[in-house]
Amino acid sequence: MLTADDAKSIALFKQIAGSTHIDSLLPLLQQVSFPAGATIFREGDTDDTFFVIKKGEVEIRKALDRKNGDTKLIAILSDGEFFGEMAVFQGQPRSTDAIARTDLSLVKIRREELLLIFQKKPEMAHSTMRFITDVMMERLRSTTTELAAIY
Numbered sequence: 001m002l003t004a005d006d007a008k009s010i011a012l013f014k015q016i017a018g019s020t021h022i023d024s025l026l027p028l029l030q031q032v033s034f035p036a037g038a039t040i041f042r043e044g045d046t047d048d049t050f051f052v053i054k055k056g057e058v059e060i061r062k063a064l065d066r067k068n069g070d071t072k073l074i075a076i077l078s079d080g081e082f083f084g085e086m087a088v089f090q091g092q093p094r095s096t097d098a099i100a101r102t103d104l105s106l107v108k109i110r111r112e113e114l115l116l117i118f119q120k121k122p123e124m125a126h127s128t129m130r131f132i133t134d135v136m137m138e139r140l141r142s143t144t145t146e147l148a149a150i151y
Contacts, residue, residue, distance in 0.1 A: 002029045002107060010107065011080045012052055012131055024121065028113040032106050040098040040106075041084070048111035050088040053081050056104035061097040075139070076101060085132060088114065 004022050007013040007029070013022065031054065034040060041047055043063050051058075057078045061071040074096060077083055087094055088111045118125035 002026055002031055006054070007107075010052055010054065012082055012128070025109075025117060025124075028109050028117060029107050030109070032108055034100040034104040034106070036100050036102050036104075038100045038104075040100060040104075041094050042097050043094050045094045047084075047094065048088055048091065049084055049108050050111070050114065051082060051084045051098075052107045053077055053079055053083075054105040054107050055079055056106075057101035058083060058104065059097075059099045059101045061099060062095075063097065071097065082132070082135070084108075085136070087111075 004026060007022050007026060013025070040051065040058065041049075043066075057076055058081075059073060060075040060077065060083060062074050064070040064072055083098055084094075086092070091111070118128070
């Protein structure tokens with residue numbers, strides 16, 4: 001199980017003020033590991049798990065031609081960053097592939113557990129969602145800049 005000190009070393013969980021909030025979240029968090037090259041999820045998978053990288057790197061890829069194996073590298077994420085948030089908050093199938101670029105240690109939480117804790121602790125929901133929204137807006141800004149450069 002993840003310790004409170006482990007959780008506080010991850011930027012997302014630093015946003016959760018107070019040890020009682022961290023303590024209520026800890027039992028819901030699971031640590032998982034993947035070797036380099038392993039697939040964490042594929043585009044189209046129906047899953048409701050949100051991941052935070054404890055250690056390692058993940059490639060986020062978009063299939064261009066699945067039949068030929070052509071993909072576009074969207075992002076490389078590393079320690080402290082998160083992914084899988086769209087499936088959790090939208091409840092839709094995965095929109096990309098996530099592949100372990102290095103040996104990987106992740107923290108995961110399922111949609112239903114996250115929403116339950118948010119209902120019980122709205123102040124935790126607010127600080128967590130603000131952090132996630134800020135990161136997603138920065139990712140959108142980066143994507144917009146990249147698209148502008150292409151066209």
